[in-house]
Amino acid sequence: MDRIESAPVPAAAECGQPEGDDALNRRQFLGAATRLGGLVLALSLPLPRTARARSNPASAELNAWLSIAPDDSITILVDRSEMGQGVFTALPMLLAEELEVSLDRVAIVAAPVGDAYFNAANGGQMTGTSNSVQDAWVKLRTAGAQARSMLIRAAAETWGVDAAACRARDGAVIGPSGARLSYGALAERAARLPVPQQVALKAPNEFRLIGRGLxxxxxxxxxDGSAVFGIDVRLPGMLYGTYAQCPVLGGWPESVDASAAQGMAGVHSVLTLDRGVLVLAEHYWQALAARKALRVHWNPGPNAHLDNAGIRALLARAADTDPGLVARSDGDVHSALRGAARTFSATYELPLLAHATMEPMNCTADVRADRCDLYVGTQAQQLSQAAAAVPAGLPPDRVAVHTTLLGGGFGRRLDIDFIPAAVAGSKAAGRPVQVIWTREDDMTHDTYRPPALERVSAGLDADGRLVAWQLHITSPSVTARVAPPVVGVDASVVEAAIDMPYDVPNLSITYTRQEIGIDLGYLRSVSHALNCFVIESFMDELAAASGRDPLEFRMRLLDKQPRHRRVLETAATLAGWGRNAPGRHQGLALMEGYSSKIAQIAEISFDAGKLRVHRIVCVVDCGRMVNPRIVESQIESGIVFGLTAALWGEVTIEGGAVKQNNFDGYRVLRANECPQIVVHLLASEEDPGGIGEVAVPPVAPAVANAIFAATGERLRTLPLGRFKPRGA
Amino acid sequence: MRIRLNDRMVEVDAAPDTPLLWVLRDHLNLRGTKFGCGRALCGACTVHLDGAAVRSCSVPLAAVGGRAVTTVEGLSANRRHAVQRAWIELDVPQCGYCQSGQIMSAAALLAANPAPSDADIDAAMAGNICRCGTYVRIRRAIHRAAELLRGGE
Incomplete structure (x- = not known):
């Protein structure tokens, strides 16, 4: 079972410093391959990678993921960050499928920064948007097939036979006479061959790995505790750091009296940085103790009076005064609303949320005169590199990013705010530095999920059919902060709304951007969660207003959507829709996201006025599955994540500071609160869709709709957990 | 100061108020035990003291005394503990960060109660948060581990 190698991180970390300039390049681009004494197929040095990557992405980068050593050890580099979603299994499966090796023979390591690892859909080497498998689906199978083809040709040349008479099987090439050469024996020769431009990929009925729950x-x-996360990195001579930031978001240290802290046991130094105060010590606990002895006068900056009521007022005023940018417009919604037999309107509001990854933010940096090694659990390798380069005083290509395992990502680790202090600390101290945020730091200085105020109107014709739908979303734009400039509509704000599956002839989706003065970030499923709550709740309102069953009302609008119909119908069958036991109540929700289709049915009860979620039935069509076992666990994961947000998720701000600072104030779902979860995955031959986020959004509307079924009360604000039915 | 750790005596040079968590991680280089909250709210730092699950972030070194400390590294050689075998069989971990704590809580539960009900599991595991939402599999894996401990395969 010893398949994973969390190296290069621990190996590099424990072996001390890599050497000189050449070492940096080799380590950067070859990863573990050099240490294995093998070779990286078709990746020649020096590396005109940028040019090759941009001119011909299908050929130049192909085998940047694979190395084979003479001893037959095979290493696959994974260029997406493993944060629980299974990329260290699913992506190697794609390559191994075509290479004809079993997964348990392969060592898996995190890729360095490199152009070959660019994710075009994300605009960088980034793990997010649930697209790791979609991005790799053709790319890594092609890389595996090219390597296989080169190994076969190397064997054929060795034997002086026709390559067509040879085949690859289980890490070796077998010749026409039954002769066998292992990949390790062939790799060096194979690597000198040209990369074949045309390779045939296996037909699905030839798959040995893809589709299996390996x-x-x-x-x-x-x-067994051996997995290495960012917080587990250890370097010789490393100092530990704690980083105090202004309690008011956006504030900074005006003056610092560190005299008491400086003299405390183990304390190395105290550094005042632009945005906070860094305490370095021999041990973390010593740094924390010294931090308590700091006397910092904070300048609160512009947010000293910010609170939730103020944020709400900002959004409401913007929604009232700005017509919004058009994100989608079909037909003529205004005429249709005027001509409708009945019209309905509602306002929905969604709160700020925290990511609350189990591993608090942390970063380890080792800055030398001519290089910086960064050890970090990041979802964004290039952004991390750039964030370190500035305080290191080095060009970005002198920063080597060693991606560790991530103790949860959820989008939080797309941000880079936890990186500069470690780098500045290491540069100042001349020693490696690991900065660990406390849970309180992590929760009070998150890049929160944006709030939103959404106004929705709809018109039904005399037959009760939906003929007009108008949704106006008012919310900040994360993209405008992290990837400016955003011209027009930030697509990430209107997702799940512009691709609403229902057939409505007159439809308008508009967006008003309103910032609230604090840094906000992407959180697992991003705006799908906001918009799905609004759409699926309001659909339920319309069904109720027209006296129709929520399932039937939706099905009438899905004539052109066979895949959506199928997930919804299957969920209804599995959940026994309409046949709930006495005292139990059901609610449903449907969504398309990440090219996957999903339906959920929640079953709840109220026991002495207390809401209890008993069961969530979930049906998913995510196209072809690489590893159904991982898909299933991701769906379970998304449901728990979505239920946490639905029931308890809310960050409150008072005087510009976040009130919740640990898991007592910021409640997350626990084992004893976890409902029964039934996941059904539909077989499909469509290309793979994303699965890491898609199960999050439907939970809140499904539960809210069940609450409506139980009580007749429509909840248009999250979270739902504090709701008490009338008379309870 | 000397403590009994994973079946051997080890010397620790740390201030007596240092939480056991940081003694393990920073002084003894046993990094399987994780920091999650610092206030015994999340369970990521769970270890055994004389077989009972405790949150090591909230146990000062001075309070350990002569009690035996067991960390995830000391639970078994080669992942042979029934809980670890069940965890592997059901592929419980996702990000994995909380799992050392989950495993230590589960192991303590099974040592005290070899055939726990769902309610027993809920009660014993409620102190261990998992943001990836592996709770469904944890429950299944604890039942499976109980089966393995009874000699089932």
């Missing part, structure tokens, strides 16, 4: 490669290291 065990995750990272599980063994995650059950």
């Amino acid at each position: 065990p995750r490669t990272d599980t063994p290291a995650k059950v």
Whole structure:
């Protein structure tokens, strides 16, 4: 079971410093391959990677993921960050499928920064938007097939036979006479061959790995404590740091009296940085103790009076005064609303949320005169590199990013705010530095999920059919902060709304951007969660207003959507829709996101006025599955994540500071609160869709709709957990 | 100061108020035990003291005394503990960060109660948060581990 190698991180970390300039390049671009004494197929040095990547992405980068050593050890580099979603298993499966090796023979390591690892859909080497498998689906299978083809040709040349008479099987090439050469024996010769431009990929009925629920490669290291997360990196001579930031978001240290802290046991130094105060010590606990002895006068900056009521007022005023940018417009919604037999309007409001990854933000940096090594659990390698380069005083290509395992990402680790202090600390101290945020730091200085105020109107014709739908979303734009400039509509704000599956002839989706003065970030499923709550709740309102069953009302609008119909119908059958036991109540929700289709049915009860979620039935059509076992666990995961947000998720701000600072104030779902979860995955031959986020959004509307079914009360604000039915 | 750790005596040079969590992680380089909250709210730092699950972030070194400390590294050699075997069989971990704590809580539960009900599991595991939402599999894996402990395969 010893498949995973969390190296290069721990190996590099424990071996001390890599050497000189050449070492940086080799380590950067070859990763573990050099240490294995093998070679990286078709990746020649020096590396005109940028040019090759941009001119011909299908050929130049192909085998940047694979190395084979003479001893037959095979290493696959994974260029997406493993944060629980299974990329260290699913992506190697794609390459191994075509290479004809079994997964348990492969060592898996995190890729360095490199152009070959660019994710075009994300605009960088980034793990997010649930698209790791979609991005790799053709790319990594092609890389595997090219390598296989080169190995076969190397064997054929060795034997002086026709390559067409040879075949690859289980890490070796077998010749016409039954002769066998292992990949390790062939790799060096194969690497000198030209990369074949045309390779045939296997037909699905030839798959040996894809589609099978193979065990995750990272599980063994995650059950014995040996898995290395960012917080587990250890470097010789490393100092630990704690970083105090202004309690008011956006504030900074005006003056610092560190005299008491400086003299405390183990304290190395105290550094005042632009946005906070860094305490470095021999041990973390010593740094924390010294931090308590700091006397900092904070300048609160512009947010000293910010609170939730003020944020709400900002959004409401913008929604009232700005017509919004058009994100989608079909037909003529205004005429249709005027001509409708009945019209309905409602306003929905969604709160700020925290990511609350289990591993608090942390970063380890080792800055030298001519290079910086960064050890970090990041979802964005290039952004991390750039964030370190500035305080290191080095060009970005002198920063080597070593991606560790991530103790939860959920979008939080797309941000880079936890990186500069470690780099500045290491540069100042001349020693490696690991900065660990406390849980309180993490929760009070998150890049929160944006709030939103959404106004929705709809018109029904005399037959009760939906003929007009108008949704106006008012919310900040994360993209405008992290990837400016955003011209026009920030697509990430209107997702799930502009691709609403229902057939409505007159439809308008508009967006008003209103910032609230604090840094906000992407959180698992991003705006799908906001918009799905509004759409699926309001659909339920319309069904109720027209006296129709919520399932039937939706099905009438899905004539052109066979895949959506199928997930909804299957969920209804599995959940026994309409046949709930006495005292139990059901609510449903449907969504398309990440090219996957999903339906959920929640079953709830009220026991002495207390809401209890008993069961969530979920049906997913995510196209072809690489590893159904991981898909299933991701769906379970999304449901728990979505239920946490639905029931309890809310960040409150008072005087510009976040009130919740640990898991007592910011409640997350626990084992004893977890409902029964039934996941049904539909077989499909469509290309793969995303699965890491898609199960999050439907939970809140499904539960809210069940609450309506139970009580007749429509909840248009999250979270739902504090709701008490009338008379309870 | 000397403590009994994973079946051997080890010398620790740390202030007595240092939480056991940081003694393990920073002084003894046993990094399987994780920091999650610092206030015994999340369970990521769960270890055993004389077989009972405790949150090591909230146990000062001075309070350990002569009690035996067991961390995830000391639970078994080669992942042979029934809980670890069940965890592997069901592929419980996702990000994995909370799993050392989950496993230590589960192991303590099974040592005290070899055939826990769902309600027993809920009660014993409510102190261990998992943001990836592996609770469904954890429950199944604890039942499976109980089966393995009874000699089932």
